Amino acid sequence: MGNFKIILATSFEKPWNNGWYYKSGFEKNGYEVIPYTQYQKGSFLEKVQSIKPDFILITKDEIDIEVLSECKKYTKLIQWYPDPVIPEWLIPYVKTVDLFFTMSEGLVEKFKKYNSNTFWLTQAFEPDFFKIKEITDNDIKKYSSDITFIGNLGSKPQYLPRRKxxxxxxxxxxxxxxxxxxxPKKIKTIPLIFGKLGRAYGGEFVYNETFAKVCKLSKIFLAFDSMPHIRKSMSARMYTAVGCGAFYMCQYVQGIEEVLIPDKEIVTFNDYDxxxxxxxxxxxKEDLRKKISKAGQERVLREHTYEVRIKQMIEIIKNVLF
Structure with a gap:
């Protein structure tokens, strides 16, 4: 396998979708990426037949399972599932693909029951998308804070502890x-919206450059992964925040110390107290925070970019499928 072609079937609808970062990681490794998201059965199969990709990479259920099964006649199928939550629709995909990657090491054995070619591949950081052109006075006023949190505070069960x-x-x-x-605008969230939590809302969804500005202008970046009890199930947010230079303080995720070292590259806590x-x-302690954030950023840029992660993925693909 040299300079091969990949159909990347994931979301590119928003500028913050991970598909852009995956594409960049593949291209930095010298591979040709053809991004596709939604196609009807006939047209997608025709594309696969005409392009003759070395493999199709999906993340979720971007391609109908019946169509995906047909594609298997013409190429290899790989899935890199980016969540620690297992919905009902996922298992048929795990069974269908030739190789399955999970971002949660603690779920590898569970997925192996459905596909023996299951591997852990954690998420990463794509620095090219998070460059800061300039920081204005308005940016300083808008994005600065002692403590910041970036993420979803919706009504799903895994998000409720974050509100607390x-x-x-x-x-x-x-x-x-x-x-x-x-x-979410619901009757039961009215007290939250008009209370302390609602007043602390920055007013927007930050991504790419604005995400980087929040990281740079906040003293402590507070984070909560949705399933911390699942071993090494850290989200891409960790790599992105630390890669942007944030002082990252997060709820302890089992095994996180094997990825970034607590008290040296990040800081972890076990409970709210x-x-x-x-x-x-x-x-x-500004100097100590800068020392830890600098060490974390250097490690992420060295070991946890999408360029590095895709290289790791390709090595597994070569060893297992080719």
Missing amino acids: ALMKVLNERFNLKWWGPPL EMIDKIRFYLP
């Missing part, structure tokens, strides 16, 4: 701003 944690921070009277989708204690400890 951020309320704990606000009740301790720390200066907090959070960014992401707005709180420890979170508050560590915020109090690190907030006034």
Whole structure:
């Protein structure tokens, strides 16, 4: 396998979709990427037959399972599933593809029951999309805070603990701003929207350059992965924030110390009381925060970019499928 062709079937609809980062990672490794998202059965099969890709990479259910099964006659099928939650529709895909990657190491054995070619491949950071052109006075006023959180505070069960944690921070009277989708407008969320949590909302979904500005202008970047009990199920947010130079303080995820070292490259906490204690400890210690964030950023840029991650993916693909 040399300079081969890949059909990348994932979302490119928004500028923050991971598909852009995957595409960049493949191209930096010298591979030709043809991005496709949604096609009707006949047209997609015709594209596959005419392009003759070395493999198709999907992330979720971008291609109908029946169409995907037909594609298997012409090329290899690979899936890199980016979530720790397992929906009902996923298992048929796991069974169909030739090789399956999960971002959660703790789920490898579960997926292997359906596909023996299952491997852990964690997410990464694509620095080219997060360059800051300039920081204006308005940026400083808008994006600066002592504590920041970027993520979803919606009503799904895995997001509810985040609301509780951020309320704990606000009740301790720390200066907090959070960014992401707005709180869902429901009767039961009215007190949140008009309360401390709603007032702490930065007002927008930040991504790429604005995400990087929040990382640079916030003293502590607070993070909560949705399934911290699942071993090494860290989201791309960790690599992105640390890669942007944030001082990253997160809820402990099992095995995270094998990826980034707590108290040297990131900071972790086990419960909300420890979170508050560590915020109090690190907030006034600018030099220590800079030392930790610099070490974390250097490691991410060295070991956890999508250029590196795709290279790791290709090695597994070569060993297993070709």
